[in-house]
Amino acid sequence: MNSNFIKVLNQQAASYTPIWLMRQAGRYLPEYRKVREKAGSFLNLCKNPQLATEVTLQPIKRFALDASIMFSDILVIPEAMGMHLYFNEGEGPKFSHPIKSTLDIDNLKVIEPEIDLAYVMQTIRNLKQELPRDIPLIGFSGSPWTLACYMIEGGSSKNYEQIKSWVYQHPQQLHILLEKISIAVADYLVAQIKAGVDTIMLFDSWGGVLTETAFQQFSHQYLSKVIERVKMSTPETNTPIIVFTKGGGVWLETLDKLDCNALGIDWTIDIGKARQQTNKILQGNLDPVILSVAKPKEIYSITKSIIESYKIANDGDLNGHIFNLGHGILPSANPDNVACLIDTVHELSKR
Amino acid sequence: MNSNFIKVLNQQAASYTPIWLMRQAGRYLPEYRKVREKAGSFLNLCKNPQLATEVTLQPIKRFALDASIMFSDILVIPEAMGMHLYFNEGEGPKFSHPIKSTLDIDNLKVIEPEIDLAYVMQTIRNLKQELPRDIPLIGFSGSPWTLACYMIEGGSSKNYEQIKSWVYQHPQQLHILLEKISIAVADYLVAQIKAGVDTIMLFDSWGGVLTETAFQQFSHQYLSKVIERVKMSTPETNTPIIVFTKGGGVWLETLDKLDCNALGIDWTIDIGKARQQTNKILQGNLDPVILSVAKPKEIYSITKSIIESYKIANDGDLNGHIFNLGHGILPSANPDNVACLIDTVHELSKR
Numbered sequence: 001m002n003s004n005f006i007k008v009l010n011q012q013a014a015s016y017t018p019i020w021l022m023r024q025a026g027r028y029l030p031e032y033r034k035v036r037e038k039a040g041s042f043l044n045l046c047k048n049p050q051l052a053t054e055v056t057l058q059p060i061k062r063f064a065l066d067a068s069i070m071f072s073d074i075l076v077i078p079e080a081m082g083m084h085l086y087f088n089e090g091e092g093p094k095f096s097h098p099i100k101s102t103l104d105i106d107n108l109k110v111i112e113p114e115i116d117l118a119y120v121m122q123t124i125r126n127l128k129q130e131l132p133r134d135i136p137l138i139g140f141s142g143s144p145w146t147l148a149c150y151m152i153e154g155g156s157s158k159n160y161e162q163i164k165s166w167v168y169q170h171p172q173q174l175h176i177l178l179e180k181i182s183i184a185v186a187d188y189l190v191a192q193i194k195a196g197v198d199t200i201m202l203f204d205s206w207g208g209v210l211t212e213t214a215f216q217q218f219s220h221q222y223l224s225k226v227i228e229r230v231k232m233s234t235p236e237t238n239t240p241i242i243v244f245t246k247g248g249g250v251w252l253e254t255l256d257k258l259d260c261n262a263l264g265i266d267w268t269i270d271i272g273k274a275r276q277q278t279n280k281i282l283q284g285n286l287d288p289v290i291l292s293v294a295k296p297k298e299i300y301s302i303t304k305s306i307i308e309s310y311k312i313a314n315d316g317d318l319n320g321h322i323f324n325l326g327h328g329i330l331p332s333a334n335p336d337n338v339a340c341l342i343d344t345v346h347e348l349s350k351r
Numbered sequence: 352m353n354s355n356f357i358k359v360l361n362q363q364a365a366s367y368t369p370i371w372l373m374r375q376a377g378r379y380l381p382e383y384r385k386v387r388e389k390a391g392s393f394l395n396l397c398k399n400p401q402l403a404t405e406v407t408l409q410p411i412k413r414f415a416l417d418a419s420i421m422f423s424d425i426l427v428i429p430e431a432m433g434m435h436l437y438f439n440e441g442e443g444p445k446f447s448h449p450i451k452s453t454l455d456i457d458n459l460k461v462i463e464p465e466i467d468l469a470y471v472m473q474t475i476r477n478l479k480q481e482l483p484r485d486i487p488l489i490g491f492s493g494s495p496w497t498l499a500c501y502m503i504e505g506g507s508s509k510n511y512e513q514i515k516s517w518v519y520q521h522p523q524q525l526h527i528l529l530e531k532i533s534i535a536v537a538d539y540l541v542a543q544i545k546a547g548v549d550t551i552m553l554f555d556s557w558g559g560v561l562t563e564t565a566f567q568q569f570s571h572q573y574l575s576k577v578i579e580r581v582k583m584s585t586p587e588t589n590t591p592i593i594v595f596t597k598g599g600g601v602w603l604e605t606l607d608k609l610d611c612n613a614l615g616i617d618w619t620i621d622i623g624k625a626r627q628q629t630n631k632i633l634q635g636n637l638d639p640v641i642l643s644v645a646k647p648k649e650i651y652s653i654t655k656s657i658i659e660s661y662k663i664a665n666d667g668d669l670n671g672h673i674f675n676l677g678h679g680i681l682p683s684a685n686p687d688n689v690a691c692l693i694d695t696v697h698e699l700s701k702r
Contacts, residue, residue, distance in 0.1 A: 159681060165644035168653075211638050212621040213656065249601040250620045269601045270563040287562050293516035302519075305564065330510060 001198065003136050005067040008322055009199060009240035009261050009281055017307065017321050017349035018066035019342055020138070022244075022264075023328035024059040025071045028291075029335060031058050042087045046073050049122035056127055060135055062335070064342050067136050067199070070123055070192075074142030074203055077184050078151045080116040081108040091155075098154030098162070105177045111184045113191035120188075124195040139197030141189055143204035143245075144181040144226065145219035148174070151181075160209050167214055174218065182222045186229035193230070193239050201242040201264075202226065208247020212254070219245070220254055227259050242283055246327060252277035267326030271306055272313035275320075282310070283322040286341070291325070291333035296340040303344045318349050352549065354487050356418040359632055359673055360550060360591035360612050368658065368672050368700035369417035370693055371489070373595075373615075374679030375410040376422045379642075380686060382409050393438045397424050400473035407478055411486055413686070415693050418487050418550070421478060421543075423471055425493030425554055428535050429502050431467040432459040442506075449505030449513070456528045462535045464542035471539075475546040490548030492540055494555035494596075495532040495577065496570035499525070502532075511560050518565055525569065533573045537580035544581070544590050552593040552615075553577065559598020563605070570596070571605055578610050593634055597678060603628040618677030622657055623664035626671075633661070634673040637692070642676070642684035647691040654695045669700050 004014040026032055035055050039045035046052060056071040075093050079085040084096045099105060114121060127137050142150075150156075152163040166174040189200050207219040227241055244264025248255055252274055255263050262281035265274050271285050290302055303323075310321045323345045329338070355365040377383055386406050390396035397403060407422040426444050430436040435447045450456060465472060478488050493501075501507075503514040517525040540551050558570040578592055595615025599606055603625055606614050613632035616625050622636050641653055654674075661672045674696045680689070 159640055159643075161640055161643055161681075161683060164638070164640045168641055168645040168649045208619060211618050212624075214638075247598075247619060250624075267562050268559060268598060273563075273601075287515070287565075289510055289512055289515045290519055292510075292512055294519040298519045330512070332512060 001136060002134050003066065003198075005322060006136050006198060006240070008319065009242075011281070011320070013319055013351070015351055016346050017318055017323050019323035019345045020065050020067040020069065021059075021325050021329050021338065022069075022288075024063075024065065024069060025055045026329060027331035028329055028333040028338075029058055029062070031062075042073070042093075043085065046071070046076060047119045049119050049126055052119075052123040053126040053130060056123070057130060059338075060131065063339055064346065065135070067138055068127065068131055069138040069140065069201070070120070070127060070197065072120055072123070072140070074140070074147065074205075075150060076117060076120065077111070077141065077181070077188055078147055080111045080113075081181075081184060083108075083151060093150070094155040095151060099151050099177065102173050102176070105173065105180065108177075108180055110180075111187065113188045117188060117191070121191060121195040124192060124197055128196040136198035137196065138199045138201055138242075139189065139192035139195075140201040140203060141185045141226075143202050143207065143219060143243075144178045144185055144222035145210075146204055146206045147181050147185070148177055148218075149206045149209075151177075160206070167210075167218060171217075178218065178222045179225075182225045183229070186226045186233070189226070189230050190233045193234050193237055197239070199240045199242065200230070201244065202260075204243065204245040204248070207245040212251060215245075215251060216254060220251075220258070223258055223260075231259065242281075244283070249274065256280060262322065264324065265326065270309055271321070272309035275310060275313035281320050281322065283324045285324070285326040288325040288327050288329050288333070291337045291341065292330050294337065296337065299337055299340050300344050303341060304348055307345070307348050318351065323349075352487060353485050354417065354549075356673060357487050357549060357591070359670065360593075362612075362632070362671070364670055364702070366702055367697050368669055368674050370674035370696045371416050371418040371420065372410075372676050372680050372689065373420075373639075375414075375416065375420065376406045377680060378682035379680055379684035379689075380409055380413070382413075393424070393444075394436065397422070397427060398470045400470050400477055403470075403474040404477040404481060407474070408481060410689075411482065414690055415697065416486070418489055419478065419482055420489040420491065420552070421471070421474055421548065423474070423491070425491070425498065425556075426501060427468060427471065428462070428492065428532070428539055429498055431462045431464075432532075432535060434459075434502060444501070445506040446502060450502050450528065453524050453527070456524065456531065459528075459531055461531075462538065464539045468539060468542070472542060472546040475543060475548055479547040487549035488547065489550045489552055489593075490540065490543035490546075491552040491554060492536045492577075494553050494558065494570060494594075495529045495536055495573035496561075497555055497557045498532050498536070499528055500557045500560075502528075511557070518561075518569060522568075529569065529573045530576075533576045534580070537577045537584070540577070540581050541584040544585050544588055548590070550591045550593065551581070552595065553611075555594065555596040555599070558596040563602055566596075566602060567605060571602075571609070574609055574611075582610065593632075595634070600625065607631060613673065615675065616677065621660055622672070623660035626661060626664035632671050632673065634675045636675070636677040639676040639678050639680050639684070642688045642692065643681050645688065647688065650688055650691050651695050654692060655699055658696070658699050669702065674700075
């Protein structure tokens with residue numbers, strides 16, 4: 001595949017800095033909102049391969065993006081493990097019966113991704129048919145820690161008191177849960193690779209709420225286990241792996257030890273400083289709010305400053321950087337700004 | 352004053368590591384909840400010097416804390432500048448008319464702290480009478496950036512889209528607002544020093560939502576201006592200054608440039624690593640949730656690991672560290688755990 005995105009992940013020279021956006025198939029696009037409405041609910045949309053394929057392709061049709069990410073949600077794994085998931089309009093996802101005991105952990109099903117998450121595999125197969133040949137497809141999963149947060153808190157949380165009471169009071173039981181989730185995550189990612197994704201990404205959205213020690217024990221360790229199991233099960237593919245820990249800028253040295261190809265960084269750390277702390281490919285790191293509140297002129301200058309900061313820290317070389325946001329694009333983002341951002345990245349990074 | 356807290360702030364050797372807790376006078380204490388109920392509302396409590404004095408003293412009477420912090424709220428400044436503030440039960444503070452235009456900025460009053468915030472000064476004078484002689488009193492203010500966030504967003508925010516639209520679209524007008532707030536903050540802190548506080552602290556609770564460049568321009572710059580104006584107005588007192596930026600662990604080198612004595616750090620960065628990045632006194636950094644969810648045994652071992660991490664990074668010397676939480680204590684904290692934490696810090700850090 002002649003893709004700058006894949007080239008960068010494989011440490012090869014690219015002809016420009018590739019760009020894609022976390023949550024690029026999403027509510028900021030009117031064509032997405034139309035399909036979302038037709039699907040009836042967010043979960044219906046995830047579970048309908050035809051519609052999930054359609055919304056995945058929407059940003060690819062509209063913009064000159066360098067990669068596609070399958071439309072899905074990180075919580076499909078716990079749902080497949082037997083937890084009842086629901087989405088109320090205007091609220092985040094919720095589990096009706098959060099995990100409260102070791103019995104709840106025992107009751108979690110061991111998933112068979114090809115069966116239990118067949119709809120995701122079908123979406124991937126559709127996409128491999130329909131995507132332009134030079135646009136790679138990214139598969140993904142939540143990290144074990146992030147999924148455990150949702151499964152124990154029952155939804156998003158302010159202080160993570162439920163899961164942290166496991167961290168500090170019942171660490172052994174939490175490790176059993178994380179072990180179980182890690183196997184599910186790894187097997188799910190392996191199935192995605194077998195179905196055809198070109199890259200996988202682990203979203204450690206809530207790793208950043210931990211102390212460094214707890215992060216190493218309860219998130220990093222399981223990211224590592226997932227990666228090991230994926231690599232062991234797919235030795236022939238050598239599929240590149242990206243890990244994104246929101247708030248992980250303070251732990252880049254720890255994250256650098258993971259056996260992955262690239263690290264995503266949020267917008268709070270200067271990418272030049274990040275470059276000095278890890279040898280991994282870096283993915284990031286525009287503040288997503290900028291696409292909602294700024295005008296093309298400002299987008300140009302902020303994008304330029306990120307590219308230049310990277311270049312200076314990387315001895316004048318633009319390779320090794322995948323442009324992205326520092327977190328998912330917001331529903332309030334202006335599609336014209338997205339187009340401007342993509343053009344700007346391509347224009348300013350042409351080798 | 353024979354105080355280990357003041358000694359550490361002045362870079363002198365202390366006989367043990369001093370400890371106090373952000374929001375130590377608060378809802379986790381039954382005696383606080385009683386007074387809070389009597390006051391009728393949170394704002395009434397802030398504005399009643401007798402009751403504010405009483406709740407400030409409660410944790411000092413109950414625990415072997417090494418410093419006291421006056422009970423108040425960071426939003427009393429915007430309120431004194433003319434913005435209507437209200438607190439609904441169970442919700443955070445809100446402004447009924449958030450700042451939307453330059454006219455709104457023009458309409459903000461220049462405060463005279465001795466008059467407009469007389470109730471705070473009275474609380475300080477009461478406390479200086481009633482506090483034990485060896486317990487220093489900390490005065491405080493929100494940082495200009497953090498106050499501007501509340502004033503423009505109207506309350507707490509998820510993505511800070513309102514204020515970030517000023518950052519990226521109307522930076523000059525935002526600078527005018529931040530300039531105006533900085534003067535109010537500095538004058539307020541000067542009045543607190545004149546009324547008798549022994550130390551001042553700046554809470555930059557929302558600095559961490561910015562990119563590093565924006566942090567330097569919109570928060571750090573004004574922290575610096577506030578400190579300069581405070582120092583110029585009180586050259587004789589040499590009052591120590593503590594600055595706390597939540598999420599500032601990635602910017603310690605930038606924060607190190609501030610002309611303050613100490614930097615507060617949240618729980619996400621290892622204190623030993625922080626020690627290597629700045630020469631300032633460090634204040635922190637236990638995850639506050641631990642006091643809500645752990646038992647004394649775990650509190651002991653986590654506290655020990657923080658003290659030891661600091662000691663190793665500081666060449667075996669415990670001086671230069673003020674123990675605290677990485678953020679305010681939660682309403683769910685167990686007072687017995689607080690007592691255990693304080694004893695543990697004192698016991699493990701005795702020189």
